[in-house]
Amino acid sequence: SQELEQSPQSLIVQEGKNLTINCTSSKTLYGLYWYKQKYGEGLIFLMMLQKGGEEKSHEKITAKLDEKKQQSSLHITASQPSHAGIYLCGADVAGFQKLVFGTGTRLLVSP
Amino acid sequence: DADVTQTPRNRITKTGKRIMLECSQTKGHDRMYWYRQDPGLGLQLIYYSFDVKDINKGEISDGYSVSRQAQAKFSLSLESAIPNQTALYFCATSASSSGNNEQFFGPGTRLTVL
Numbered sequence A: 001s002q003e004l005e006q007s008p009q010s011l012i013v014q015e016g017k018n019l020t021i022n023c024t025s026s027k028t029l030y031g032l033y034w035y036k037q038k039y040g041e042g043l044i045f046l047m048m049l050q051k052g053g054e055e056k057s058h059e060k061i062t063a064k065l066d067e068k069k070q071q072s073s074l075h076i077t078a079s080q081p082s083h084a085g086i087y088l089c090g091a092d093v094a095g096f097q098k099l100v101f102g103t104g105t106r107l108l109v110s111p
Numbered sequence B: 001d002a003d004v005t006q007t008p009r010n011r012i013t014k015t016g017k018r019i020m021l022e023c024s025q026t027k028g029h030d031r032m033y034w035y036r037q038d039p040g041l042g043l044q045l046i047y048y049s050f051d052v053k054d055i056n057k058g059e060i061s062d063g064y065s066v067s068r069q070a071q072a073k074f075s076l077s078l079e080s081a082i083p084n085q086t087a088l089y090f091c092a093t094s095a096s097s098s099g100n101n102e103q104f105f106g107p108g109t110r111l112t113v114l
Helices: none
Strands: A004-007 A010-014 A019-025 A032-037 A043-049 A055-058 A061-066 A071-076 A085-092 A099-101 A105-110 B004-007 B010-013 B019-025 B031-037 B043-051 B054-057 B064-070 B073-078 B087-094 B109-113
Touching: A004 A085, A010 A019, A019 A032, A019 A085, A019 A105, A032 A061, A032 A071, A043 A055, A043 A061, A071 A085, A099 B043, B004 B087, B010 B019, B019 B031, B019 B087, B019 B109, B031 B064, B031 B073, B043 B064, B043 B073, B054 B064, B073 B087
Parallel strands: A010 A105, B010 B109
Antiparallel strands: A004 A019, A019 A071, A032 A043, A032 A085, A055 A061, A061 A071, A085 A099, A085 A105, B004 B019, B019 B073, B031 B043, B031 B087, B043 B054, B064 B073, B087 B109
C-alpha cells in the first residue's frame, strides 16, 4: 500500500522566517494535495499538483512536485501567526479513487 | 453556501453504546468519505461511497458501518463503541466529474468513548 511520510513532524519558527515541509511517497505520485488544518477543526484545501515539475503558489505558500524523487514540498515565505496549524499532504492512490494522507506537520509560529 | 456539515460536533458516550454520526452536503457531489484522525496518525479512511448504492471499506472499517441514505447524506455508525474509537471523525465529499480527487471536508465530530 502507498505511504506518505511528512517531515518534519513538528516545527516552530519565528514570525517572518521561511520554512519548508516535505511529503515523500513510497510509490509513484499521480496527484498530490496539500491541506491545512487548524487545531481541532476541518481541513482546508490549499493546492493540488498533478504533473511532475509543477509548481503552484497561493499568497505566501508555494508547493512543488518532484516526480523523480516521489516528493512534494510546501514552502512558506515570511511566516505569520495565521500560518500556524497542521499541514497534511494527500496523494491519489493508483486508480484515482481515493486519497491516502500523510501523518501531518504541526507548525507553530512564534511572535 | 454549499457546504459539508456534520452532526453532532461533539459527543461523549459510554463503552457498548450505539452511536451514529451524520454527514450532509449541499455541494451536489456524488462521492462521500468517512475518516478518523488520531494524534500523530494523520487521516485514516473508514468507508467511502461513490453513489447511493455503492459502499466500500477503507483501511480501518472494523467496528464501523455506514449508510448512504441519499446522495447528500452519509452516516457512520459505531454499533458498540469502545474507548479506542475515541477520535476526531471527518466526513468529506468529492465530485467524480471534477477529474481529480480534491476532497471537501466537514468541520469534524469529536467523539469520546468512556
